[in-house]
Amino acid sequence: MPLAWAAAIDGLTITASSIDSSLLAGAVAFGIGALVNDTCLLGSLARLGNGEVRLLALPFGLAAGMLLIDRARHDRIAMWPSLLAEPSVQGMVCLLSFLIILTLVSIILAVSEASRPRARWPLALSMLVLGVTGGALFALSPSWTLAQLLQHSLLLHDMRTGVVALPAVAASVMGAFAASAGQGNMGLQEPSARDLLRTLFGGFLMGVGISLIPGGNDGLILSAVPALSPGGFAAVLTMTATILIGLIGRRRLTRGGRIDH
Numbered sequence: 001m002p003l004a005w006a007a008a009i010d011g012l013t014i015t016a017s018s019i020d021s022s023l024l025a026g027a028v029a030f031g032i033g034a035l036v037n038d039t040c041l042l043g044s045l046a047r048l049g050n051g052e053v054r055l056l057a058l059p060f061g062l063a064a065g066m067l068l069i070d071r072a073r074h075d076r077i078a079m080w081p082s083l084l085a086e087p088s089v090q091g092m093v094c095l096l097s098f099l100i101i102l103t104l105v106s107i108i109l110a111v112s113e114a115s116r117p118r119a120r121w122p123l124a125l126s127m128l129v130l131g132v133t134g135g136a137l138f139a140l141s142p143s144w145t146l147a148q149l150l151q152h153s154l155l156l157h158d159m160r161t162g163v164v165a166l167p168a169v170a171a172s173v174m175g176a177f178a179a180s181a182g183q184g185n186m187g188l189q190e191p192s193a194r195d196l197l198r199t200l201f202g203g204f205l206m207g208v209g210i211s212l213i214p215g216g217n218d219g220l221i222l223s224a225v226p227a228l229s230p231g232g233f234a235a236v237l238t239m240t241a242t243i244l245i246g247l248i249g250r251r252r253l254t255r256g257g258r259i260d261h
Contacts, residue, residue: 003135036205060200
């Protein structure tokens with residue numbers, strides 16, 4: 001929020017979106033796509049760094065889903081400036097509330113992790129770094145993600161976005177490889193035809209969801225929800241519920257299969 005309010009950032013507007021049936025359908029499609037792909041957009045980046053070569057097919061599936069919806073739909077989701085778009089008393093109260101919640105959650109996480117084996121990165125610190133860096137990126141350059149790069153270059157034909165987004169996406173991938181190498185997790189995994197098809201179809205469904213919401217899970221969590229967007233909250237909750245229901249259903253089917261055998 002302070003970065004978005006800074007006068008040095010010209011033309012940035014924190015926006016909110018409405019809730020409608022297409023947004024909810026997009027959230028369901030994205031959730032199912034993440035289940036099929038076995039990971040979301042952020043997870044795909046990390047696992048690509050670990051050597052899951054199949055995820056190189058993900059952008060092609062995303063692009064296919066985006067292009068399909070762009071050709072089929074005629075309406076656009078309603079957008080307006082967020083309550084937090086400009087400095088205000090309400091904005092300062094919200095920022096203070098966020099800081100209070102952050103402090104309380106960090107304390108709870110620190111206490112709960114005290115009895116566990118010490119990790120290199122405590123969970124509270126990991127989430128803090130992810131939130132601060134992700135929020136800063138969305139404030140400084142909202143179109144830095146792979147989803148935004150594909151949307152703007154394929155659908156809007158706005159190559160100016162690529163000047164920032166393409167290096168940002170490349171840097172994200174290189175960062176994932178560097179992190180995996182540093183942790184000793186890197187190992188190339190040769191994909192099968194089934195793996196590639198699963199990735200393409202999962203990416204296709206996530207591309208459909210990105211176009212209908214609009215935005216992927218990274219944009220929702222790191223941009224739309226902090227902007228107090230009603231559509232952002234609805235999409236995240238619907239997406240999460242879809243994934244949880246899918247995981248529960250898959251677990252029960254797997255258990256049933258084991259019993260039958």
